[in-house]
Amino acid sequence: MRRYLLNRLGQVVLTLIIYITLVYFLLQAMPGDITQMYLANPRIPQAAREELQKQLGLDQGVVMQYLNYLKNFFSGELGVSFSHYPRPVWDILMERLPRTFVLFLTAHVLSFYLGYLLGRIIAWRRGKVVDYAATVVGITFWTAFYPLLSLVLIWVFAYTLKLLPLNQFIEPRLWQGAPFPTNTVFGYMVYGGGAVAVGLFLVFYAFLRGLKRSRRNTARAWLSAFAIIAVALAVAWRTGLLVYIWDIASHMILPVCTLTLISFAGTMLLMRDSMLETVQEDYVMAARAKGLPDTIVRDRYAARTAMLPTVTSLVLSLASSMSGGLVTETMFSWPGLGQILFHSALANDYPLATGALAFTGVFLLIAHFVADILYAVLDPRITYAGQPAVEG
Amino acid sequence: MDTLLKLDDFTMHYRTKAGWVQAVDGVTLSLARGQALGLVGESGCGKTSVAMSIMKLLPYNSKVVRGRILFEDRDIYSMSDEEVRRMRWKGIAMIFQAAMNSLNPVYRVGNQIVEAIVTHEPETSEREARERVASLFELVGIPKERVDHYPHEYSGGMKQRAVIAMALACNPKLVIADEPTTALDVIVQDKILREIDQIRRKINMSMIYISHDVSVIAEVSDVVAVMYAGKLVEMGPADNVFKKPRHPYTCGLMMAYPSILGDKHELATIPGEPPNLLDPPAGCRFHPRCDRASVECREADPVWRAVAEGHYTACHNPVEITGTWSEAVKALNGGERLGASSNA
Numbered sequence: 001m002r003r004y005l006l007n008r009l010g011q012v013v014l015t016l017i018i019y020i021t022l023v024y025f026l027l028q029a030m031p032g033d034i035t036q037m038y039l040a041n042p043r044i045p046q047a048a049r050e051e052l053q054k055q056l057g058l059d060q061g062v063v064m065q066y067l068n069y070l071k072n073f074f075s076g077e078l079g080v081s082f083s084h085y086p087r088p089v090w091d092i093l094m095e096r097l098p099r100t101f102v103l104f105l106t107a108h109v110l111s112f113y114l115g116y117l118l119g120r121i122i123a124w125r126r127g128k129v130v131d132y133a134a135t136v137v138g139i140t141f142w143t144a145f146y147p148l149l150s151l152v153l154i155w156v157f158a159y160t161l162k163l164l165p166l167n168q169f170i171e172p173r174l175w176q177g178a179p180f181p182t183n184t185v186f187g188y189m190v191y192g193g194g195a196v197a198v199g200l201f202l203v204f205y206a207f208l209r210g211l212k213r214s215r216r217n218t219a220r221a222w223l224s225a226f227a228i229i230a231v232a233l234a235v236a237w238r239t240g241l242l243v244y245i246w247d248i249a250s251h252m253i254l255p256v257c258t259l260t261l262i263s264f265a266g267t268m269l270l271m272r273d274s275m276l277e278t279v280q281e282d283y284v285m286a287a288r289a290k291g292l293p294d295t296i297v298r299d300r301y302a303a304r305t306a307m308l309p310t311v312t313s314l315v316l317s318l319a320s321s322m323s324g325g326l327v328t329e330t331m332f333s334w335p336g337l338g339q340i341l342f343h344s345a346l347a348n349d350y351p352l353a354t355g356a357l358a359f360t361g362v363f364l365l366i367a368h369f370v371a372d373i374l375y376a377v378l379d380p381r382i383t384y385a386g387q388p389a390v391e392g
Numbered sequence: 393m394d395t396l397l398k399l400d401d402f403t404m405h406y407r408t409k410a411g412w413v414q415a416v417d418g419v420t421l422s423l424a425r426g427q428a429l430g431l432v433g434e435s436g437c438g439k440t441s442v443a444m445s446i447m448k449l450l451p452y453n454s455k456v457v458r459g460r461i462l463f464e465d466r467d468i469y470s471m472s473d474e475e476v477r478r479m480r481w482k483g484i485a486m487i488f489q490a491a492m493n494s495l496n497p498v499y500r501v502g503n504q505i506v507e508a509i510v511t512h513e514p515e516t517s518e519r520e521a522r523e524r525v526a527s528l529f530e531l532v533g534i535p536k537e538r539v540d541h542y543p544h545e546y547s548g549g550m551k552q553r554a555v556i557a558m559a560l561a562c563n564p565k566l567v568i569a570d571e572p573t574t575a576l577d578v579i580v581q582d583k584i585l586r587e588i589d590q591i592r593r594k595i596n597m598s599m600i601y602i603s604h605d606v607s608v609i610a611e612v613s614d615v616v617a618v619m620y621a622g623k624l625v626e627m628g629p630a631d632n633v634f635k636k637p638r639h640p641y642t643c644g645l646m647m648a649y650p651s652i653l654g655d656k657h658e659l660a661t662i663p664g665e666p667p668n669l670l671d672p673p674a675g676c677r678f679h680p681r682c683d684r685a686s687v688e689c690r691e692a693d694p695v696w697r698a699v700a701e702g703h704y705t706a707c708h709n710p711v712e713i714t715g716t717w718s719e720a721v722k723a724l725n726g727g728e729r730l731g732a733s734s735n736a
């Protein structure tokens with residue numbers, strides 16, 4: 001397993017180098033260069049022009065420029081943004097990245113889980129009313145025109161019912177004179193959310209790990225889960241963070257729901273298809289013969305093996321999140337990576353555009369890497385380099 | 393005799409595009425506690441269908457046309473789903489024909505057995521269940537440390553043994569073994585069959601062995617039932633049936649496999665093919681392949697009747713073997729028809 005991972009990591013780095021090379025030369029090939037504005041400007045004195053050329057490193061050859069770019073990239077030096085001068089690109093990206101990441105991760109995990117749950121139910125009840133209903137509803141959303149769907153949802157929930165905020169990341173009026181900066185609150189939110197998620201996972205794992213699920217342990221697991229959430233909320237309340245957290249969270253609801261609605265059918269139908277095959281397997285029949293309760297046969301036998309192909313779809317959906325991200329972030333004015341990429345490209349802000357693109361690539365590569373690991377954990381039959389990926 | 397399982401005129405058909413497949417037709421038999429029944433017949437004659445009917449695991453396109461199946465005097469087709477669920481594995485366990493594929497590939501083998509135990513015996517702790525699995529593995533001859541391996545790490549024979557261990561896990565009253573050893577070589581096959589038989593005797597379990605190979609059945613069964621094209625054609629104590637078979641089909645099957653009684657004879661296949669169950673022949677279903685068939689056989693369905701104590705057959709012209717089976721076979725190889733003297 002370790003050798004496999006190292007190998008894979010090597011491949012990831014190699015792919016990354018190829019990718020950022022492509023990004024570099026693509027942007028180089030783009031017409032209209034901000035530097036030309038200064039370098040070709042006759043009103044700037046020759047000496048200043050040469051100085052500027054030197055500063056920008058344009059006096060060196062293309063190869064040298066490219067090598068410098070590589071060196072800077074891997075030492076985390078992404079330069080200074082033109083359009084947000086003098087903020088460093090790294091700073092801007094680091095501010096935007098978590099926002100995009102949290103929004104899309106939430107949406108994708110939710111849509112994946114919803115699709116998985118529905119898929120396994122409708123496959124189990126194939127040909128029944130639930131099957132048709134879920135398929136029709138799912139496909140309707142799946143094929144809906146995405147910007148239109150977001151507009152409809154915004155119109156219904158934000159404009160007409162006034163239940164949710166229209167767009168953006170925060171409600172500026174609320175934050176005037178707030179004791180915390182937005183990014184700090186968002187950071188707390190991410191870390192706190194992460195900690196709660198890990199806590200919940202551990203609780204369920206500890207109580208429901210065995211093959212024997214007594215009612216008492218189930219009750220304990222749920223009680224502890226509620227306790228963890230209650231404590232987290234109480235802490236947020238006491239520190240006065242809760243209102244601000246809720247403000248950010250409520251701004252996330254509409255985009256997350258739109259993304260979920262539009263994409264859950266993919267996982268659902270994939271899961272249904274895959275499970276219609278596994279229900280025919282002999283071990284599912286054997287599980288039924290063993291007298292296991294119906295839900296266990298469904299979840300542990302038919303659905304468990306059927307979910308393997310859907311993991312690929314999860315990763316692909318994560319991968320496509322960047323392009324979808326652009327539309328979503330524009331529709332909901334969500335200040336994330338997609339938006340910055342769009343604006344920087346329009347503004348000829350090369351350092352920022354390059355950085356944003358490079359980050360998108362890193363994102364995708366990590367997603368694929370995670371998928372490989374997930375696969376190995378989920379399917380013990382997969383062996384890497386002749387050894388089972390998971391020991392014994 | 394304490395009856396454990398009883399099939400009463402049980403008839404089950406499959407719906408297909410081409411029509412109804414009459415896979416099980418009027419099967420009547422009963423099995424006592426601790427008894428081993430061998431169900432034998434050619435491929436496609438409905439043996440697995442009978443087994444699945446007993447487990448109440450029939451596919452959605454099946455239909456029970458008439459008859460009942462009683463397990464411990466209760467009609468399993470009028471039990472609720474929950475009652476059936478509890479009956480499975482605790483009452484009736486099964487070793488599937490596709491034993492190789494009846495293990496979930498993504499769970500450790502031991503866990504799959506523990507799961508069955510703790511489901512049916514909630515009072516058993518997981519640790520006790522694990523101990524029982526270890527002793528079951530010892531019983532079927534799998535090294536203990538294999539408990540935590542995945543199915544793909546097992547050899548075919550080990551999977552087969554694991555499936556047998558799984559069937560025995562809840563001390564069932566009846567185990568149905570559908571060709572439990574077909575995937576193994578002959579030596580291992582024999583060994584495993586004997587092992588199962590020993591275990592059966594030790595814990596006084598009933599057993600239904602299913603095979604197309606009479607020699608396999610003969611070794612381990614108390615009672616033998618011969619099935620042809622969805623119907624039982626002969627049933628009786630193993631000794632009787634194999635020494636003095638009455639139905640021509642039984643004789644044909646016995647000639648087709650190496651002898652069970654130790655005598656050497658040339659293997660002879662039964663001419664022709666089993667009928668299409670969509671539209672089985674009228675009268676006796678075997679008549680197109682039977683060299684003793686008369687007009688009666690073509691027209692009338694033979695009745696199921698006793699020919700000796702506990703020995704039944706459904707044949708208009710039953711075979712009458714006067715000497716021993718080997719003499720009859722010798723005579724046959726010399727050109728005579730089986731039991732020709734009795735049949736004018």
Ligand SMILES: Nc1ncnc2c1ncn2[C@@H]1O[C@H](COP(=O)(O)OP(=O)(O)OP(=O)(O)O)[C@@H](O)[C@H]1O
Binds near residue numbers: 435
């Ligand atoms: N699900 C099904 N749908 C339709 N027909 C079926 C189905 N299962 C079995 N059959 C048909 O029923 C008949 C009996 O099949 P069954 O599997 O019971 O035979 P078998 O005696 O177990 O054969 P084998 O020795 O090959 O396992 C066959 O003609 C088969 O084609």
Ligand SMILES: [Mg+2]
Binds near residue numbers: 439441489570
């Ligand atoms: Mg069969």
